[in-house]
Amino acid sequence: MPTDRRTVLADAAxxxxxxxxxxxxxxxxxxxxxxxxxxxxxxxxxxxxxLLTALVRRLVAVDQAEFQEIGARTPVxxxxxxxxxxxxxxxxxxxxxxxxxxxxARYACAxxxxxxxxxxxxLVPRENLARQxxxxxxxxxxxxxAEERTVTLLTCVDGLVFDRLVNGGSVSGQEIHGLVASxxx
Numbered sequence: 001m002p003t004d005r006r007t008v009l010a011d012a013a014x015x016x017x018x019x020x021x022x023x024x025x026x027x028x029x030x031x032x033x034x035x036x037x038x039x040x041x042x043x044x045x046x047x048x049x050x051l052l053t054a055l056v057r058r059l060v061a062v063d064q065a066e067f068q069e070i071g072a073r074t075p076v077x078x079x080x081x082x083x084x085x086x087x088x089x090x091x092x093x094x095x096x097x098x099x100x101x102x103x104x105a106r107y108a109c110a111x112x113x114x115x116x117x118x119x120x121x122x123l124v125p126r127e128n129l130a131r132q133x134x135x136x137x138x139x140x141x142x143x144x145x146a147e148e149r150t151v152t153l154l155t156c157v158d159g160l161v162f163d164r165l166v167n168g169g170s171v172s173g174q175e176i177h178g179l180v181a182s183x184x185x
Contacts, residue, residue: 008034009041010058013051018101022108027051049116056109056122059102064128066093071129076136080184083137084177087157090130091171094161103165125151141184153183 012034017025027041030051034040045051070090077083093099106123113120125131131150138153139146156179160171 005040006044006054007058009036009044009051010054013041013055014059014105015101017055017108018104022112025052025055052109052112052116053119053122055105056113056119059106059109060122060126062102063106064126067128067130071131071133074130074133076133076140080177080180083134084173084180086133087176087180088171088173091157091161091164091176095164095170100165103161107162107165125154138183143184149183153179156182 009030013025013030016029016033020029025048027045027048028038030041031038041051045054070086074086077086094103109119110123113123131154134153135146135150138149143149157171157176160175160179164171
């Protein structure tokens with residue numbers, strides 16, 4: 001568990017946003033979620049925009065660390081079945097437990113970024129080892145525009161996660177297999 005007060009507050013803000021939505025994200029709610037005295041969040045993040053920016057930065061940092069870890073421990077897939085299994089495992093992480101809460105917060109922030117371009121800039125997908133593994137797989141299998149196809153494939157996977165968060169359920173191996181097959185065509 002983080003001990004830096006700013007990190008603790010940003011993590012609490014992610015939870016508040018996931019549980020209560022954008023309207024529920026207040027300094028007071030974050031104080032309560034972090035089990036800190038009233039006014040603590042306001043002392044560190046004076047405005048709601050400063051709190052939201054800190055939340056988005058923390059969300060991206062946690063996501064990037066997770067992607068790096070996945071990429072570091074998972075070799076480049078050798079075949080479509082391995083890529084499908086990896087993407088299916090990833091969607092499972094995004095739909096359960098803390099991953100689900102982060103996904104809910106991430107999508108709320110993405111919508112908010114339409115009105116706040118500074119948030120959009122922070123949320124822009126970044127290079128990481130997991131993304132690179134997908135791109136390397138596609139390139140190794142003769143996909144000419146591997147970088148563009150990687151973006152398309154991962155955007156489709158993201159869309160499935162969003163759909164299941166909103167409508168319930170999980171992502172099936174058949175759905176991911178179809179997306180992988182399309183990327184390879």
